[in-house]
Amino acid sequence: xxxxxxxxxxxxxxHQAMKPRILYVGSLSPGGTSLYRFRSLERLDQTVIPFxxxxxxFRWGKLNALRLRFPMGPxxxxxxxxxxxxxxxxKPDLVWFxxxxxxxxxxxRRVKDAGAQTVCYNQDNPFGPCNExxxxxxxxxxxxxxxxxxxxxxxxxxxRGWNLNYIKIQLSYDPREHFPPPADWSDADRTREASYIGxxxxxRPRFLRSLIxxxxxxxxxxxxxxxxxxxxxxxxxxxxxGMLKDAAYRENIWKSKINLSFVTQxxxxxxxxxxxxxxACRGFLLALRTPGHQACFEEGREAEFFSSIDECxxxxxxxxxHSAEREEIAxxxxxxxxxxxYDNETQLSRVLQKLHxxxxxxxxxxxx
Numbered sequence: 001x002x003x004x005x006x007x008x009x010x011x012x013x014x015h016q017a018m019k020p021r022i023l024y025v026g027s028l029s030p031g032g033t034s035l036y037r038f039r040s041l042e043r044l045d046q047t048v049i050p051f052x053x054x055x056x057x058f059r060w061g062k063l064n065a066l067r068l069r070f071p072m073g074p075x076x077x078x079x080x081x082x083x084x085x086x087x088x089x090x091k092p093d094l095v096w097f098x099x100x101x102x103x104x105x106x107x108x109r110r111v112k113d114a115g116a117q118t119v120c121y122n123q124d125n126p127f128g129p130c131n132e133x134x135x136x137x138x139x140x141x142x143x144x145x146x147x148x149x150x151x152x153x154x155x156x157x158x159x160r161g162w163n164l165n166y167i168k169i170q171l172s173y174d175p176r177e178h179f180p181p182p183a184d185w186s187d188a189d190r191t192r193e194a195s196y197i198g199x200x201x202x203x204r205p206r207f208l209r210s211l212i213x214x215x216x217x218x219x220x221x222x223x224x225x226x227x228x229x230x231x232x233x234x235x236x237x238x239x240x241x242g243m244l245k246d247a248a249y250r251e252n253i254w255k256s257k258i259n260l261s262f263v264t265q266x267x268x269x270x271x272x273x274x275x276x277x278x279x280a281c282r283g284f285l286l287a288l289r290t291p292g293h294q295a296c297f298e299e300g301r302e303a304e305f306f307s308s309i310d311e312c313x314x315x316x317x318x319x320x321x322h323s324a325e326r327e328e329i330a331x332x333x334x335x336x337x338x339x340x341x342y343d344n345e346t347q348l349s350r351v352l353q354k355l356h357x358x359x360x361x362x363x364x365x366x367x368x
Contacts, residue, residue: 020117020355021047023090025083026098028052031245033273034098036174037121040344041096043176044352049090051083053102067102069133076102076137084110092116094355099124100141101134108144119147119355123171123273127158130266147355153292154268167354170296171273172347173280173337177246180282180334181254187323193218194286194316195256197244198274202265205229207309212238215313218320219260222252253281257326258319260312261287271296276342279303282334284326286315296342302333 022041026034028050041048056079058064067075079102087095087110094117097103111118120142126135142148148159148166159166181189194217196208205226211217224243227235244252253259259278263269270292278285279297287293289305297303304319306312319326341347 019046020093021049021091022094022096023049023051023086023092023116024096024098025051025053025100026096027054029054031243031249033123033174036177037098037344037348039176040174040348044345044349046352049086049092051086053079071102071134071137076104080104080107083107087111087114087116094119096121097145098122100145101136101138103141104137105140105144108141112144117147117355117359118145119149119351120145121149121351123151125152125155125267125269127155128266128268147351147358149351152268152270154270165358167351169347169350170342171271171276172342172344173276175280175343175345178250178277178280180280185254187257190255190257192220192240192252192256193320194258194260195220195252196223196260197221197249197252197256198223198262200226200229202262204262207262207312208238208260209234210309211313211316215309217313217316219316220256249277250281253278253283256283257323258286258316259283261285263288263290263292275303276337279330279333279337280342282330284319284330285333286312286319296340297333297336301329302336304329 024038024041026038028035028038038048038050058067063075083103084107091114093115095111097118097120099122100120108118122138126138126142143162143164146165148164150156150159150166150168151171153168156166156168194211196204196219198204200223208219208221209230211219219238221239222241222244223239226239226242230238241248241252261272261275261278263272270290272287272293275285275287275293275296279302285297285303287303287305289299289307293303293305299305304315306315337343
């Protein structure tokens, strides 16, 4: 069964079981995964009301950075006041929080007093080694929320130990944004040899620089913040464009013969979100070898993996010279992403079903 059939079946089941009125709280900026999930819930025939945190961005960028580091007091007061007004006016059955870092315990208590169920969808990791200031309010409220969506195995014993409700789901791609190129697409259309699209987290600058300089490989880099880690000459020689979103992101995956993917260590990741997007776009995926990646894709048939820079370089050279094998692996990886339900609708349907089960157990409210 393909992605549409698999997702559609789960979607119909979820819709038949429940249809709450959802207040969706997240940054709904164009090109963001939060907006993709909002639209996926709409496609699942849910009633979804947006509360867009992007509207609260300060004109002065340093204030936004200050609020992220110190989310408290007057920096978040208007967000909380407006949000509670939306809860009063919209009367949601469910508040869907996408990375709730600006909301105070008193605000969450008001939501609970209003009878709304709460879910936390947070792809980042508050409990990892990074110790970022943005989690100040989250640490005060996370035990108050009804359900947590977990993406990494390391979180399961934490939430189980805290006796919190959780569901383990998959990082997912958006089928309206991440899909294969035209059927006649070939290497003649690919202008990037080996390619990395993303941010300079962990040791990626050193790794990619070494692939280019020490192994003499044709690697093209796109993404934000590379100017902070590369010299001007490196930036001009190794990078092409900055942040890529929506169609530009998808089309540059199409244009890449080999798409590199890593995991972010400070987020304690076992799989890369990007890996599923690359596969859905029928891109050839060459990712860091992790148990998570190996569970999601069969090595050598649906994707390729590396454990060292030498192995990565060897595989880049090999697959640049073996286009037919590369095409076959990319096609099987795309089929696997669809068959296994790595898309938004499938994963969000699972969350909706879990919420319905919790609601039935608690008798919180009924849904016709």
